Amino acid sequence: MKAVGSTPGGFVWIGLHAPSADQLQAVARAFGLHPLAVEDALEAHQRPKLERYDDTLFLVLRTAAYLEHDQSAPTTDIVGTGEIMAFVGRDFIVVVRHDPSTHLGGVRRGLEADPERLAQGPVAVLYSVADPVVDEYLDVVAALEADADQVENDASSPEAGHDIGRIYQLKRELVGLRRTVAPLAAPLRDLAERRVPGVDKGLAAYFRNVVDHLAQAAERVTVLTELVDNALTMALAQTGVQQNHDMRRISAATALIAVPIAVADVYGMNFDHMPELRRLLGYPTMLVATAVLVTVVYLLFRCKNWL
Incomplete structure (x- = not known):
């Protein structure tokens, strides 16, 4: 915080990966973070949300990644999830990650190479963290679409009964992905429509782009869910026949x-x-x-x- 005071227009950016209670409490004392938000960040397993504690914003994002899996084992996971929590103040941002597969080093390097955007402050960092998370949703959905097409083709075959486990597996993963994607719409919309402090017109336009990508992901998840439901109905009918x-x-x-x-x-x-x-x-x-x-x-x- 002393460094911030000595640097006009500067801010502190701290990144923590699965911090211990003592580590997070030390950061909380330094920046005056609200105890309830700190508790959420420490325990993880939170629903995507945006909350305001005095002058500090607390955003929860759920990450998603497509996992390579054995199609013959319908009990394995297809989509891996994690969490990112961000505390955003006037002159600081604290990012807490609970996902070993998500790395923000590229985000930091990208912002350091773009001083103009970095000069927009902690909210610009928040956008740079949220944007790749939402883009990853689209990548995961694209991979699941390929799986769903294969399942739909197999469902019409005489051996469809052997694929019902895979269909249920895919349906389960889609339900989990919907829980990751859908709740994030309202928090991002608040940022895009400048309902929270610290978001200028320029950054609002970037957040609107993220909202658009999120809407695309949500719509494709809905379509995929319907497709998998139809494939399940077809497979069950084939099994009955x-x-x-x-x-x-x-x-x-x-x-x-x-x-x-x-x-x-x-x-x-x-x-x-x-x-x-x-x-x-x-x-x-x-x-x-x-x-x-x-x-x-x-x-x-x-x-x-x-x-």
Whole structure:
């Protein structure tokens, strides 16, 4: 803070990755951060939001990244998520990350190479942090679209029942992504429409661009969810058709077995005058008749495509 006071127009930018309670409390004391916001930043697992504590803004972003996964294992994760919390004051910004896959070194280097934007203060840093996070949403959605197309194509195949696990996996990830994307719309809109202090007209235009990208991601997630729902319905219908086909085969096989059993039951009873006892050709005739009956039943089921 002393450095800020000695540098007109300057500000402090501090980045922390999964800080301990002592580390975050030390920063909170130095910048007068609100205890409730500090508690949220320390515990993580927060919903995207924008809150104002006196002259300090507290923004929560959820990050998303597409993970390479084994399609044969529907229990694995497709989308990895993390969190970024930003405390923004008049002359400071504190960024807390709870995501090992997200690095802000490129953001810092980009701003240091653009002094004009850096001169716009901590809110310019906030935009530079939020913009790549939202752009990553679009990359994740594009990757999920490829998965959804594959699932939709597979859903119409006779083996669709084997892909239901993958469809549920994709649906679960889309629900999680929607929870990441949708709640961020209101906070970014507040920044774009200058409903919070510290956002000038120039930065508002940049935030409007981020809002537009976020809306695109949200719309594509909605369309993808509907597509996956349709694929699930189709797969379940295909599974039902296949099960009905299997039941017809089982019924036909049962009927084929029932014919010789019925004949055997009749001729196996203890009557005094059995055809095979009184007639020389009685037994062979019974076997031939049984074979003929089974053949007729078999051909009947073949004509109906039950076998």
